[in-house]
Amino acid sequence: MTSPLTGVVNVGADMFADAVEAQAVPVERVDWRPPMAGTEADLAAVATDPRRDAANRRAVEAMLGVTATLVDVAPASEVLGLEPGQFLHAGPPIEWSRASGPLRGALMGGAALEGLVDDPEDAVALFEDGGSVTLEPCHHRSAVGPMAGVVTPSMWMFVLEDAETGRRTHCSLNEGLGKVLRYGAYGPDVLERLRWMSAVLGPLLRAGVRSADPVDVTGILTQMLQMGDEAHNRNRAGTLMLMRDLAPAMVTSGADASDVAAALRFIGGNDHFFLNLAMPACKLALDAARDIEGSTMVVAMARNGTDFGIQVSGTGDEWFTGPAQVADGLFLGDYGPDDANADIGDSAITETAGIGGFAMATAPAIVRLVGGTVPDALATTRRMHEITLAENPRWSVPVLEFQGTPTGIDVTRVCRTGILPQINTGMAGREAGVGQVGAGLVTPPAEIFPSALAALAARVPN
Amino acid sequence: MTSPLTGVVNVGADMFADAVEAQAVPVERVDWRPPMAGTEADLAAVATDPRRDAANRRAVEAMLGVTATLVDVAPASEVLGLEPGQFLHAGPPIEWSRASGPLRGALMGGAALEGLVDDPEDAVALFEDGGSVTLEPCHHRSAVGPMAGVVTPSMWMFVLEDAETGRRTHCSLNEGLGKVLRYGAYGPDVLERLRWMSAVLGPLLRAGVRSADPVDVTGILTQMLQMGDEAHNRNRAGTLMLMRDLAPAMVTSGADASDVAAALRFIGGNDHFFLNLAMPACKLALDAARDIEGSTMVVAMARNGTDFGIQVSGTGDEWFTGPAQVADGLFLGDYGPDDANADIGDSAITETAGIGGFAMATAPAIVRLVGGTVPDALATTRRMHEITLAENPRWSVPVLEFQGTPTGIDVTRVCRTGILPQINTGMAGREAGVGQVGAGLVTPPAEIFPSALAALAARVPN
Numbered sequence: 001m002t003s004p005l006t007g008v009v010n011v012g013a014d015m016f017a018d019a020v021e022a023q024a025v026p027v028e029r030v031d032w033r034p035p036m037a038g039t040e041a042d043l044a045a046v047a048t049d050p051r052r053d054a055a056n057r058r059a060v061e062a063m064l065g066v067t068a069t070l071v072d073v074a075p076a077s078e079v080l081g082l083e084p085g086q087f088l089h090a091g092p093p094i095e096w097s098r099a100s101g102p103l104r105g106a107l108m109g110g111a112a113l114e115g116l117v118d119d120p121e122d123a124v125a126l127f128e129d130g131g132s133v134t135l136e137p138c139h140h141r142s143a144v145g146p147m148a149g150v151v152t153p154s155m156w157m158f159v160l161e162d163a164e165t166g167r168r169t170h171c172s173l174n175e176g177l178g179k180v181l182r183y184g185a186y187g188p189d190v191l192e193r194l195r196w197m198s199a200v201l202g203p204l205l206r207a208g209v210r211s212a213d214p215v216d217v218t219g220i221l222t223q224m225l226q227m228g229d230e231a232h233n234r235n236r237a238g239t240l241m242l243m244r245d246l247a248p249a250m251v252t253s254g255a256d257a258s259d260v261a262a263a264l265r266f267i268g269g270n271d272h273f274f275l276n277l278a279m280p281a282c283k284l285a286l287d288a289a290r291d292i293e294g295s296t297m298v299v300a301m302a303r304n305g306t307d308f309g310i311q312v313s314g315t316g317d318e319w320f321t322g323p324a325q326v327a328d329g330l331f332l333g334d335y336g337p338d339d340a341n342a343d344i345g346d347s348a349i350t351e352t353a354g355i356g357g358f359a360m361a362t363a364p365a366i367v368r369l370v371g372g373t374v375p376d377a378l379a380t381t382r383r384m385h386e387i388t389l390a391e392n393p394r395w396s397v398p399v400l401e402f403q404g405t406p407t408g409i410d411v412t413r414v415c416r417t418g419i420l421p422q423i424n425t426g427m428a429g430r431e432a433g434v435g436q437v438g439a440g441l442v443t444p445p446a447e448i449f450p451s452a453l454a455a456l457a458a459r460v461p462n
Numbered sequence: 463m464t465s466p467l468t469g470v471v472n473v474g475a476d477m478f479a480d481a482v483e484a485q486a487v488p489v490e491r492v493d494w495r496p497p498m499a500g501t502e503a504d505l506a507a508v509a510t511d512p513r514r515d516a517a518n519r520r521a522v523e524a525m526l527g528v529t530a531t532l533v534d535v536a537p538a539s540e541v542l543g544l545e546p547g548q549f550l551h552a553g554p555p556i557e558w559s560r561a562s563g564p565l566r567g568a569l570m571g572g573a574a575l576e577g578l579v580d581d582p583e584d585a586v587a588l589f590e591d592g593g594s595v596t597l598e599p600c601h602h603r604s605a606v607g608p609m610a611g612v613v614t615p616s617m618w619m620f621v622l623e624d625a626e627t628g629r630r631t632h633c634s635l636n637e638g639l640g641k642v643l644r645y646g647a648y649g650p651d652v653l654e655r656l657r658w659m660s661a662v663l664g665p666l667l668r669a670g671v672r673s674a675d676p677v678d679v680t681g682i683l684t685q686m687l688q689m690g691d692e693a694h695n696r697n698r699a700g701t702l703m704l705m706r707d708l709a710p711a712m713v714t715s716g717a718d719a720s721d722v723a724a725a726l727r728f729i730g731g732n733d734h735f736f737l738n739l740a741m742p743a744c745k746l747a748l749d750a751a752r753d754i755e756g757s758t759m760v761v762a763m764a765r766n767g768t769d770f771g772i773q774v775s776g777t778g779d780e781w782f783t784g785p786a787q788v789a790d791g792l793f794l795g796d797y798g799p800d801d802a803n804a805d806i807g808d809s810a811i812t813e814t815a816g817i818g819g820f821a822m823a824t825a826p827a828i829v830r831l832v833g834g835t836v837p838d839a840l841a842t843t844r845r846m847h848e849i850t851l852a853e854n855p856r857w858s859v860p861v862l863e864f865q866g867t868p869t870g871i872d873v874t875r876v877c878r879t880g881i882l883p884q885i886n887t888g889m890a891g892r893e894a895g896v897g898q899v900g901a902g903l904v905t906p907p908a909e910i911f912p913s914a915l916a917a918l919a920a921r922v923p924n
Contacts, residue, residue: 226690226827227690227698227699228688228689228690228699228860229689236699237689237699237702240705240706241702243705244702244726247705247709247726248724248726248730251713251723251726252723257714258714261709261710261711261713261714262710264706264710264713265710268707268710364860364861365688374860374863374864375863378861398690398826398827398829398836399836399861400836401835401836401837402836
């Protein structure tokens with residue numbers, strides 16, 4: 001294609017040779033199928049919907065128009081009106097009887113944290129009886145929660161706001177990794193950490209946030225994607241930028257210096273701290289795209305450890321659910337696949353917004369955490385462009401020559417190509433109390449997309 | 463090469479197709495020539511040196527064995543014994559009469575900072591006379607300095623130590639970008655900032671460093687390379703990790719909270735702050751490889767704005783110099799190529815150690831600062847493996863499937879291939895007082911490598 005110039009290396013040719021060489025590696029199976037069985041009629045119906053193109057354009061524009069800023073940190077009782085006995089959780093609605101181990105463990109720990117029981121084990125009876133407690137999805141309260149996603153009234157929440165509309169979303173503070181409540185652990189150390197977070201960390205963050213310039217969470221996400229984070233399972237740079245933005249104001253807040261130092265050590269020692277800002281920033285953007293008649297765009301993907309659910313712009317608040325899958329990945333210590341619970345958490349909101357698993361090309365180091373290979377990571381981002389409506393001009397991937405992240409999952413494209421959204425995720429132990437056992441790669445159950453498509457088809461005007 | 467399985471996408475095939483497509487882009491000229499003219503006899507002589515292989519192995523091992531930790535921050539008068547009238551500068555030795563504009567500007571500002579003159583302009587006479595002042599390379603005092611690299615007695619220095627040998631290197635504190643002393647600016651704001659750095663920032667950093675755990679600078683470099691920094695012109699993640707490691711101890715140092723907050727804002731607002739730790743960490747590693755008879759490894763590349771010099775392990779302290787080149791890159795505001803001084807600074811110590819321009823593949827976003835394209839950045843790192851002795855197992859590039867950075871420039875390989883080391887760099891204005899005008903890509907003058915080769919050949923035992 002190019003004629004070699006004497007004495008000049010052709011860089012393109014080098015890359016070509018590398019690609020040829022790469023053919024020698026074993027064929028990778030990726031999750032691809034022809035159009036999903038039985039979707040032909042619904043695909044045809046939705047294709048004739050005269051509202052669809054404009055509706056999807058509106059949905060994309062609304063989503064991309066949101067700039068999320070961190071405007072406050074406050075207890076859930078205050079900002080969500082959460083009352084004693086009310087528990088939020090990740091994913092679509094679920095009852096105790098169907099709840100997985102890690103969700104049960106987190107609820108039990110939450111009940112002890114709120115003083116409803118002294119011993120978390122005693123909370124089992126409380127939840128089985130159900131008379132004095134309620135379970136509700138975070139998503140139904142303008143919130144998101146990673147893993148079990150349990151929120152109780154005394155937990156402090158990040159409050160994010162869209163400057164233009166004033167709409168808000170919320171997320172709890174990240175506890176770190178390992179034995180933590182969101183992974184279903186509820187030992188005394190877990191509860192002690194949560195109490196310190198409510199007594200010291202939350203108020204300090206509030207003081208910082210209220211006196212610092214508003215933290216531009218969307219802008220930090222833009223930078224992170226140029227710093228090896230994909231903002232689901234790598235949030236290192238994001239965490240450090242949050243610390244950079246808040247530390248000076250925390251220092252001059254008048255708080256005890258040793259508390260400030262402890263808070264900075266806690267944040268700096270937890271590479272995932274920023275996840276709990278990335279998630280509500282993604283929800284804030286996606287909420288702007290909700291409830292647009294005719295739009296086939298997914299506005300939420302969420303898992304409660306039993307069910308995986310999606311919500312779609314054109315079908316309102318309806319959840320389309322199927323069984324959550326177990327991730328394929330790498331395990332901590334002696335844990336193995338049999339120890340892992342099915343997929344859990346609202347954190348797939350990052351993939352719904354076009355980052356996380358969708359942006360793995362920009363975070364190739366993540367394969368050391370979630371498994372797979374670097375070429376897989378690059379290929380995954382390229383593949384996700386096949387099922388999305390747009391590229392996000394603010395969130396670009398340098399190594400793909402600054403291409404925007406694949407944004408706005410289209411139910412029709414998923415059904416037409418059979419390509420499922422790629423999620424990367426932490427893995428919780430299946431038994432209550434265990435905590436994290438690994439991290440890996442997972443997809444939604446395929447059948448929820450045809451279900452959503454059928455609902456969209458049923459709403460097409462005659 | 464692979465037989466497609468029905469209904470299975472071959473990821474390799476996708477990448478193959480992309481590479482084919484990439485062939486359609488214009489051929490990139492890269493700096494490649496046949497073996498450098500006139501080097502045949504010296505290449506043959508060095509090839510017969512029975513000490514060479516073992517010497518280069520020793521040099522590489524010594525370099526890779528160094529772990530740099532930040533152990534102190536203190537004035538240059540204290541840790542370098544620098545006395546009034548003594549000035550350190552970047553690059554090989556030079557006199558005032560041959561000094562470039564930015565070096566002159568920085569020396570004039572330095573003289574005012576030390577109170578030798580009231581007005582920086584008055585320092586011209588002082589340096590022309592030369593009786594009361596001396597100029598000496600940073601490299602001759604176990605130090606390195608970015609850009610002009612001027613160090614005066616009152617400036618505070620980072621002190622890095624190799625835990626195993628106790629050897630130390632030093633570097634001043636980074637002032638930020640734009641109108642700053644190291645780029646040759648010397649206005650009142652420049653001097654005011656430097657005085658605050660000596661009065662407030664330096665002592666605060668010392669308090670932090672002395673009470674925190676030793677900061678593992680080599681380890682931060684390892685992380686940075688997985689976070690989009692190449693540690694010469696991108697040091698964002700490194701700066702934030704330094705802040706993470708020192709902030710808690712600074713907070714509890716007993717210093718005034720508003721000073722601590724100002725220091726954290728200064729560090730957090732200067733993405734290049736960590737450069738002044740990356741540089742002495744690289745020098746510490748390379749110094750371990752000095753003075754090994756028979757070794758053809760480059761142990762320093764440095765520029766004073768007029769001359770580009772290298773030192774080689776097997777030839778002791780001798781500098782091989784040639785004219786510094788003007789970088790090709792991107793300019794700030796209305797500045798253009800005519801405003802740029804020739805290449806200046808000790809910061810090419812990063813490339814000498816295998817990062818900076820040699821690690822651009824891991825920092826593709828840098829092309830927005832220094833110019834070029836993302837494929838160029840990837841190709842540059844691959845090309846540098848052609849002229850280096852080893853891969854650094856600690857410093858790996860995720861997108862190149864975790865290949866170690868190309869490490870240990872071999873004079874013989876440079877002469878044999880004609881491939882010159884790729885440096886990325888800031889550009890100073892050619893007139894004293896201007897400051898930064900841009901950033902770009904540059905190479906050493908080719909002739910210094912045959913000069914070094916000749917000196918190595920002359921030392922081969924008969």
